[in-house]
Amino acid sequence: MGLKSVLSRIFAAVVNRKIDHLRKNAVALQQQTFQSIINQAKNTAFGKDHDFEKIDNYAGFKKHVPIRDYEDLRPYIERVTQGEADVLWPGKPAYLAKTSGTTSGVKYIPLSKESMPEHIRAARNALLNYIHETGKSDFVDGKMIFLQGSPVLAEKHGVQTGRLSGIVAHHVPAYLQKNRLPTYDTNCIEDWEQKVDAIVDETFNQDMRLISGIPPWCQMYFDRLSAKAGGKKIKDIFPNFKLFVYGGVNYEPYRARIEESIGFAIDSIETYPASEGFIAYQDSQKDKSLLLLCDAGMFYEFIPAEEFFNDNPTRISLADVELNKNYALILNTNAGLWGYSIGDTIKFVSKDPYRILVTGRIKHYISAFGEHVIGEEVEQALMSVAKEEGVDVVEFTVAPQVNPPAGELPYHEWFIEFGTEPKDLEAFAGKVDKALQQKNIYYFDLIEGNILQPLIVRSLKKDTFINYMRAQGKLGGQNKVPRLSNDRKIAEELGNC
Known part of the structure; x- marks a missing residue:
């Protein structure tokens, strides 16, 4: 066992105590988050337009702040992208995450200096939680790959802009940089198929132990690895491959084929990151549901899915959710998204702690x-x-x-x-x-x-x-x-x- 593996177990034990606090105090942490973000944003243009100075509870918030999607919020976001400060959140964003919307074309999601660290913390804690629960930490001594977008960033009126996964690549902790693949130059390749081929060449003879990405694109990577190796299973190409981390889609439709490609039922961690915030991750190998992150700078609201398109839908906070009921997820964040419909539907399968499953898209x-x-x-x-x-x-x-x-x-x-x-x-x-x-x-x-x-x-x-x-x-x-x-x-x- 290497030094990193030993140290990671110690760190994991420390972090687990904080995760336990989250599990036991989710509603209280949500209330603290609500009060904090309202107070911080009261002097922004949005805060002034919506009387944040007068809001002292959730009932008042609902009266002043309507539910919006990206198109509804676009007038404010366009002011942000034009370089104006103090619009949705104090100051200017640290980054603008560029995404492709199905109805809105290119979308720019603000990331603040307060919200950006939460993406990194959540990804780190998902791995440390796994180490603490299972005692398996050897993967930190080998190579790790994150199949992601290009880290090349553009600039829009003084704010760096790029894909979320590319932005995150600039914040990988220093202690993981030597373990991380692909190289920066390979990661910068824009054409996806050329990029996958380059990653295959670069990783083929490496000691890969953790692989992360969206399942269908990981499957493409596995297929091309196998072809290069004359049809071998991934376990024979990477004998120390121990952990698969994924997100973005439901894994179940892909599970059988991916496990067939790998050659065994590998341990996996599901994550729920979005440009708008890192919302949840799987915190137990014994349970496929995801722990809702209630201390990550986001105040959540929930609308019963069947009411979402009503003129006056029911809006509730975490304290009032019911189990096994589909809700549209609404975010209020420390990057300046307010009453924002992320477009996903979720349901709670546990309230002790609060765990969810992602059930689909409200418009799909x-x-x-x-x-x-x-x-x-x-x-x-x-x-x-x-x-x-x-x-x-x-x-x-x-x-x-x-x-x-x-x-x-x-x-x-x-x-x-x-x-x-x-x-x-x-x-x-x-x-x-x-x-x-x-x-x-x-x-x-x-x-x-x-x-x-x-x-x-x-x-x-x-x-x-x-x-x-x-x-x-x-x-x-x-x-x-x-x-x-x-x-x-x-x-x-x-x-x-």
Whole structure:
């Protein structure tokens, strides 16, 4: 055991005491955060416009601050990007995180000198928590790779701008720099496929022990490693590979294929980072849910998902959440986002401590006929049948077919790229349809009432989704394929891939 491994165990024990405090005092920590960020922002343009000086409790906050998405907040953010200070948060941002929105084009999310360290602290604590729980620390003595965006930053009116993962690369602790791959030059390659090939060459003979990234892009890395090694499993290429850290999408649709590529069921840590803040991470190998970070400079609000598009939806704080209920997640942050809908839906599976599962995107659903099918339901329906049938799913998306060309009943159309196809595609589709009916009563009623016919699966050729993402200019990085659409845009574009 190396010196870093020994020291990491000591540090992990210290940090664990702080994490325990978070677990036991989440509501109180949220109240402290609320009071702190309101007080700090009361003299900003936003604070003055919304009477922060008069706000002394959450009920008052809800009266003064409406729910907004990026488009609603854009007038303030444009003032920030033009170099104006004291708009959403005191001073100017430390960075602007550049993201691609589905409806807003390029978005610029402010990161403040107060919020930036929370991203680093959360990522560090996720690893230290794992070390403390499992006693496994050998991975810190070997090489680690973070598949991420380019660290090259631009400047916008005096503020550095780039992808969140590229910004974070500038804040990797010094004690990890010697362990970290890829090199800076490789990380700066913009073309994703060239970058993956360069990373393969650079890491092939290294002692890789921790690999981190979004699952589909990690799978691409694993596939190219295996091809270079003549078909070997990743465990044979990296015999000391011990830990897989991921985030950005639900891992379950990818788990079987990734574990097959690796050669065993590797320990993994799920994280929930976003440009807006690092929200949660998996704090136990015995539980797949994520510990909500209530001391990270963010005050959370929750709207029942079914009310989100109402004119006056219910807004609650952490103290009033219910278990197993889907909520739209709303953020108020120490970087100046206020009443901000991040677009995700979550549900609580525990209140002691507060642990969550990410269930989908508030705008990614199918409700062409009032069924309101969400991402969690389609993923669970598909993966339960795939597991039962021994079928390997590479990627998929679902869209409604409202006006079938043959004039038959409308249906949900599932576009699936298989690693190994079902022996009987029609029977497989039937089983998935039954599983979805069991998860969504509205969908069940529509099938039973002959309003919809059972879903239809379209099997796509190899690399269809990679080609689609390439055509969209979204190959690699933090980009993901939407699981659900309430229109036919993605479905039609897949036909060109």
